[in-house]
Amino acid sequence: MPALTRHRTRLASSFSSPTLCLMLGLASLAPLAALADSATRSYQVPAGELGAALTRFAAQAGVSLSVDPGLVNGRRSAGLNGSFSVDEGFARLLQGSGLQLQPVAAGAYTLVPAPQSGDAVEIAPTSILGAHNGADDDGQRYAGGQVARRGSQGLLGSRDFMETPFSMTTYTSEAIKGQQARTLGDLIASDPSVRATNPAGGRFEQFTIRGFSLFNSDVAYNGLYGILPTYSIDMEMADRVDIIKGPSQLINGISPRGSVGGGINVVPKRASDKPITELTGSYASDSQVGGAVDIGRRFGEDGKFGLRFNGVKQAGDTEWDQQSVDREMAVLGLDFRGERLRLSTDIGHTERNTDAPQERVIVGANAKVPDAEEVRRNYAQAWSKARTNDTFGTVNAEYDINDSLMAYGAVGARKSNHDFLRHNVPVSNDAGDFSVQPRDFTRDENVRTATAGLRNWFETGPVSHEVNLAANYFYMDFENGGGRYAAGPSNLYNPRPTPTPGTLLRSDPKVYTENRFSGVALSDTLGFFDQRLLLTLGARWQRVQVDDWSDGIKGDTAYDEEKLSPSGGILFKLTDQLSLYANYMEGLSQGKIAPSTSINEDQIFAPFISRQVEVGAKYDLGSFALTASAFRIKQPAYETNATTRVFGPNGKRENKGVELNVFGEPLRGFRLLGGVMYIDSELTDTVGGSFDGNRAPATPEYNVSLGAEYDVPALAGLTLTARGLHSSSQYLDQANSKQIDGWERYDLGARYAFKVDDKDITLRASVENVLDDRYWASAGASDDSEAGLTLSTPRTYLVSATLGF
Template sequence: MSRTPLLRPLSLHLMRAGLLLALGLPASGWADEARRSYQVPGGSLGAVLTRFAGQAGVSLSVDPALVAGRSSLGLAGEYGVEEGFAALLQGSGLILVSAGPGSFTLVRQAAPVEGAHVLPDINVHGQGAAPAADAYAGGQVSRRGSLGMLGERDYMETPLSMTSYTREILQNQQARTLADVVANDPSVRSTNPAGGRFEQFSVRGFSLYNSDVAYGGLYGVLPTYSIDMEMVERVDILKGPGALLGGLAPNGSIGGGVNIEPKRAGETPLTEFTALYASAGQGGGHLDIGRRFGDDQRFGVRLNAVRQAGDTEWDHQHMDREATVLGLDMKGERTRLSLDIGHQARDVDAPMERVGLAAGLKVPDAKDVHHNFAQPWSYSRAKDTFGAVRGEYDLSDNWMLLGALGARKGDYDFMRHAVQVVNEAGRFTVSPRAFQREEDVVTGTVGVRGWFNTGAVGHTLNISLNRFDLTFDNSGARYANGVSNLFDPVTLPAPGAPLADDNPTHTNTVLSSLALADTLSFADDTVLLTLGARLQRVEVDSSEPGEPDQRYDERATSPAMGLVWRTTEQLSLYFNYMEGLTQGQVAPETANNAGKVFAPYRSKQLEVGAKYDMGRFSTTVSLFRIEKPSYFTDAQNNLSADGEQRNQGLEISLFGEPLDGVRVLGGAMFLDAEQTRTANGRNDGNRAIGAPVVNANLGVEWDLPAIDGLTLSARVIHTGNQYLDAANRQKVDAWQRYDLGARYALKLGDKDVTLRASVENVLDKTYWASANVPDGTATGLTLSTPRTWLLSATVGF
């Protein structure tokens, strides 16, 4: 059995606690004790046992050699002393023996001791099905998140800024795609219209693409253009470059990363159906079924299926989305396996486009835009089939072999047109273009993790080998132009025969790396030092008829260091330095040099922060600095490299339930994003494109004491002003969005029912939500989404 509870599959039922209490007391000595509430954060087993003993008011002596390399999720809830120690020591082969009244010593389990008390069966929740013990007070944020090759850790022992959103908040906020989830985070903003062809984000002022969102630690497996949330157990958002943790991000995201954990079958049988409705006529439903089978519920099956279709808030726009994901898992004495297989399809008629502006034009007032300016005959069709298999095998009590293999096939078909406004009257040329893309991804990782001591220093050693292989083919055609207007759109005839075909392009990208990291623990695990490096290789081979092939083969070694100091049980101080080699940008289809692949580049981050846990309320404060090469679209509409971008700032995040029935979630980011080393110094010192000075979020939930089961919610989102151009002449005003919601949980007969209603952008304000894409690969303004009503009803059978 694994010696690392942080890595066990969820809902593990304890067959026998195996904890023998040789207390010289009657068997009921502890069992008769009153239960009380405990809040013991997860971490190393030695530290967690010590914390629990302190809260329980007993003395515990622990030999560090016995607990070296072992971890625990901690406890949250009401326990007796007996139950608490049983849950923490389950399956460890360790027992407690009496050392006097209220004093105990930890030893290895041998033959049963005469007069010992065998604890009853206890259900212990581990990784996978959102157990209450994993969630922080309030249930909106998980105490732990995935750090890639370093495994899962309690956020207080993580040398990064990290927030992990639970399935509970995704469901209560009626999140449909990843964009709905990241709206909770002040450091993350959506940079593409909600009704557009694809979703894209910025983290700390740098782009994050869907292809850089990990699925259980694997890049490129999830759908490229949007990711439905019904399949998701937890969303981890990590800030800063993560090259050491997960290898090279396929599209070069460095401001931060997102990891999505798939759902797993829990111990309790689950059958839920959720009826869905979004304003303007989008109806549908979501089915969620989970079961465990076999001896000791060894085998698990989780099925999620969703379908939603109908008109959206935009003129002549229709959306149809569907997804089905099957998750299987098996847990044995030393082996844990899982398999996820999914298919997602998304069709959008008249998808919203970004709005580009000619140089020197004043940014138009978004309030003057009242209609969808995309042509009714434009469309977006995206289909993705994907899967991943993962496994862990305990070689011994101190060494574990782990690996994962994922794949995806994507087929995409677009009929679109750019929106490039050329005068203050709002005129733009409609240049229809058909665009097809096929993607094939195979990615995998294999590694080994070990725990050992050298004297008083504990070690967690990780070795990881990663490979990511992407092949994509692009083709398309151009059609006759027309003219329309941003403020008064003109409906043009559907395109006829194409005027010209685009040159097809074929690109193969191979990202491979070998990483080594050691987490050293000192002073009873109060100091954790992670030292590591990743040897990276980027190979790109791109070909286009009539053009010379573009080939890159770059290698680099990227060091990383992270330090955590648990100064007290409530306060952690942390520091990290990370470097990464990142694949160069690819010029978008809107650029004249579309498809051009730029050389790989290095990025660097330095960060220092503090995390304070008050038991029911937690906050993180961090200072960061990130540097990377920058790109911009020149006057000839070519994507070009130009100098560097340096983003530095202050982040504050907070979450928890400071008062009974009152939950808060939010924070702020203050960002100084500066252009440096630009050509001839022309833009040195200017603010970077699409980088607000201030972002702030605050969400509040309140369980009304007068009406059992009724919860009210409110959220405000603020984004500061931004620049659309590198010269800082085109400025976008700051904006605020207000959301309101309510839910009511009740019983109908023997059925659990939850009714939810929410309205986003309750004031129906129109504004430019984003200015451009922060890496400069495409120009454009993102229009806000109109007031949107969301309704759902979940019934448990």
Template sequence: MGDVMNKFQRKLTAVAVGMMLSASVLAQTGPVDLDIAPQPLGQALNALARQSGAQIVFVSEVTVGKSAPAIKGKMTVREALDRLLEDSGLRIQASDERTFAVVPAGTAAAGESVLPVVNVSATTGDLPSAYAGGQVARGGNVGMLGNTNFMDTPFNQTSYTSKAIEDQQARSLSDLLIDDPSVRLSSARTNINEDFSIRGFTVASQDVALNGMYGLMPYFRVPVEMAERVEVLKGPSALLNGMPTSGNVGGAINVVPKRAHDEPLTRVTANYVSDSIGGGQVDIGRRFGERKEFGVRFNGAYRDGDTAIDKQQQEDQVYALALDYRGERLRTSLDLIYQKQDIDRVVRQFQVNSGLTAMPKVPDSDLNYPGYGRSETTDKTIVARAEYDVTDDVTIYGGVGNRRHSMDALAGNPELLDTAGNFNSAPAWQLFDVKDESYEAGANVRFNTGSIKHKLALNYSRVEQNQDIYMTFFAPRNSNLYAPIYSDTPSVAGLNPQKLPYIETTLTSYALADTLSFMDDKVKLTLGARHQNVEQQNYEFGTGVPGQPYDKSAVTPVVGVVVQPSDGLSLYANYIEGLSPGAIAPIGTTNAGTIFSPYKTKQYEVGTKLDWGRFATTVSVFQIERPSATTFNNVFSVNGEQRNRGVELNVFGEVAKHVRLIGGAAYTQGKLTRAAGGVNEGNDAVAVPRWQANLGIDWDNVFTPGLGLNARVVYTGDQYVDSANNLEIPSWTRFDVGARYQTRIGSKPVTFRANIENVFDKDYWASSNAGYLYVGAPRTFLLSATVDF
């Protein structure tokens, strides 16, 4: 028993290993209704956490081989724990009436409080626990700085949990990130690709990271069935994550894959999405070994049928296998991901004719534009990672991954011609292959110099990406927004496609950062820099003739500070840069072939974070300056700049018993501060609405045990479609509602969920930062039933 107690203390004080579960019901200081079957002790403790909403921390080793009796009825969490732990040789440590640790009986003197789990953070190892309400986590992965509590991070970051994914019945990132007021989808929901706007700048789906590594997630649309967390860091982050392949600077999105938990999981879900998409999902997890060192987690999902868009069909397949090993000092993992998506009559984004003088009225969102087309995309990923604790203060890690993406699409972008809604589109057949190799290595070192604590982080990253393409065009077709002409997709019979090299890119970087802690950790200062090298070889489209090679480098720094004058209050500031590949002057300009250095985007940000215990608020003020290159008087140069200034408010957690809130508001002013020849200088930037706001509320109906109700409102302000600010689309507001019911059928827990997105079937124009337009998704019904076996 002494060895067990020593291991427990060492693990808890190092990384707070264990399971902290927040159910959808707020833990109460008084009695709660409980119904827990006889089962292994670890499973019983998890069931108690789910049913009561209490936070219960324990190391799995101390419960191995122990059983718990059945308990049923109304009692306090403390009383329930006493019954479960009777004759187990374990006891309870309580930090408050909602937070408990289960420890060996001789671990510490009676009456000693448990370590303050609400402030757990670690550079490696277990994920930060869920915050009250379970929709977001207490922290997330801040790139090379590792997992960090949100109160200790000098950036604005939100980490969404698998609970949020499940309760919203999210099918991809766009369904989940609608919760964030600083994030908007910038492409149609059933388009080929799914891109985002963060703080007014585009973030492409191809740049979503997997465990901090770029070039590995599905290229055009990212699934969430295999995600344990989805972490969104706002603003450029070249130092933290390295440069993404397309050079996005609006923010970083990172997906953390699921791992097997200590307790067995077999979860089956049947689901339905309107118009008539049916499917299912399985989630199976097991751990093996004397100390449950080996883990296996499988997630699979299949959906097929007609969407809410007229005459559109969609088939989705997602399969993810996660293997992991966790030893005393060594941790390894292997992830295999397969995604295939087929869409018949895929919708496309609209371009605007230069002669258009006003925006046409938004059409019916149920209709299909352009009314023909198809897309087939397939992604295959394999990633291996390992980390090793050389000492208690030194951890080294590494990862290698491979992604293969292929697309076979025949579609056309419609071009709006007049206010009567007439448009034309030219079908194009495109075969597109992307091959990625991604590598990462680094170390985290903790040491002290006098009274100053250091967390030193070293990181190396490399992404090699090769793109091949084939494209051929067909005759354009005419149609109308209000009376669309549905036509057959052109036949490709008899064509002999040959994919040719398009772009080869290699991104290599080295980074060093140090977080210094002063004054008993009340002041934290992060300093660092990353040297990024960008190599690129372009090939002439249609011929494959190589152009002039590109080899440039740049150094991007970061300075971040967090001051915590009192518990629950953090003041922070940062200066950080983003990096985008430098442009090459195109053929036809007087300086054709000239290669420019990588663009540096600069962000200045200050903010405050308040953790009220069960509810948190953050306020951020930021300015982002991004250069741009255009042609003026037939000379191509870096001659423009867009500056986005804004204020963000984020809220999350339990605002009252049984009531959870998530959302906030963002005010962003996007300006063209420099432009070639002064043309459009001072105008508002394209697709940067001044106001965006979200508010989601989730309520456990205390009058009907097991029933939960939720609602969400999403507002996006008016925005310009062109740099001249002649074309503007109006603001829009969308309402969503939902319900869930948790019960038991026989001995099996069952959860029924029903959601309606865009409940009033609002028709609205939305826009992308590139000036494309798309029609918002129509009213969509989602139903599911989940059973745990």
């Protein structure tokens, strides 16, 4: 048969022997199936991957089917709709596949190659942009259900983690629900390479990956940047979350804020073949109460049309005094699954109102690092507030021009309005005194983005090719405004109320900025030796255009720059269980923007180039997987001068590190998720060599995240959970003159799943920061674009109940 196996889709985890078969269906139904072999009944099996179609048909027919995953990799089926006997149904699904069914017992079958004939045809697979349209696929969950085998890789499509030449983890909706994650910040705690750098009760979320900053603006939505809310992303809308390590410009193009340590992609929910109706009630201490709804249905012939709606409303006080959070979210996803055409659209709206949001603590030049243990009250003023409002939408399309060529495209837009009344927390002395200067801050954003491409599979002799050609365009304009009020005194340890702001002292200039990013990328993944060796070569041409105006006067920080950035990766499958890989990734990033804590706030700096070299290994034991990588990333270093408070470049930084991640179910009923990361972050070429050899600010040497779940044998449906987090000490500045201590956090929880009158009920309860430790969780953003200390979240209780029917 032709060898167009190209990029393979695994139906099951790899086992110790490549010939070990995966058993599908329920053997207990075999006696009934034997009686039904010649009887006809109605079946509806949508077109798609052959393995998935066979699995679904076997389950509907009540028979047992044994399949060697190697036989069905890369094959598709036209599906089935109508009345057939079991034999007729299998024959229709296998038509043109070069495979046939072989009975092995009553109601039991195995799949074998058909006798060689000239008309055996292998149909090319399709690779969905960003995600598969069927949410029931869920990226083909790995053992344990918390991580998916396949992740969305933008330009490169969707691939199995064992065939990906870089480090990537895809968290499933099961992991999101199990952790009761409300926002992206709650979920990323499971990954040792990712850390939150802003207070959980703050105005916005921000992260680091491999020691480099990642803003919410750089979180993609089904492969499109800038679509999701700028300040906080609700997890109820996510079916999966992909975390890619290292510069990812080749994959999705340049990101709005130029993140280089890695990327995050949120995959929206889709209606599954099984109807979904879930109602969830939730409680979070101090007194936050909420509800959520998740509804999914498929309609029409063969379930071609799908609808998925998720809505959330939660409000109440948090563990911090004076602080309350009110959030609302509504997201509607529609999709169409045709034989060659696939369409989807997502429309969403979110609102978040936070009273007394926490800010990072800025440590003055003449002050020591405050004692976090003594910070027992919310130092934010009661009148401070954050109001965010985001409306967004996307449309995605794919069309199989023929069996080896696919065209795809996507467009997206967002409109946002943000209104803050806030103040910085600049501690000036060892006593913890700081001056409260109220500030109105408004920001209005408009985003339009699009991507289009072609994906082609073909062969040249014994070498297979997957060629991808894509073009991207991103536009964002935003306007910042506001004003300042009279200052008042307060203290970090004993906060003092100041009057509610009244008369403006001065108005801030209205700053209007336009960003235009465009690019074209070309890549080819070559397969050698029956796909044992995969070589990916690619390059992306990128253009960055930025213009800004202050009170209508053209600024002098505008620029228009372009660059061709090459990237490449190689992966060798030493065995079916062990993959070795290496990559080189390079990208152009938008220049840094001076933060509000600097006197040159909002100044935009020129684009810069980042480079990564990485080697790694991935070991798949079938029910348990380990991945290891060693990396080096280089980029310019920036700082806010401690004395002048001017933000700007100062030298270069090099992050060299090692990661080890584990996930899966090593023992039946016992699951692990997490790992450890080590980073050696060094500064070079600083002004006058004064900081050369020092450790980069806000970069811990070690991060550890390890979670475990245990299904209690004595009570079916009961699962106990535990998680431990650790980050080592961090410096606040390039001089390494001030430092925060390392910290640990421990979480405990349980869930109980059971049925009442055919209704699925799941109760969940957890306690985050069980020991109620107070510590500085972060010394700020690693590139000093947003310096300041992040205080830990107090002990928090989470309870929820989900009813499914």
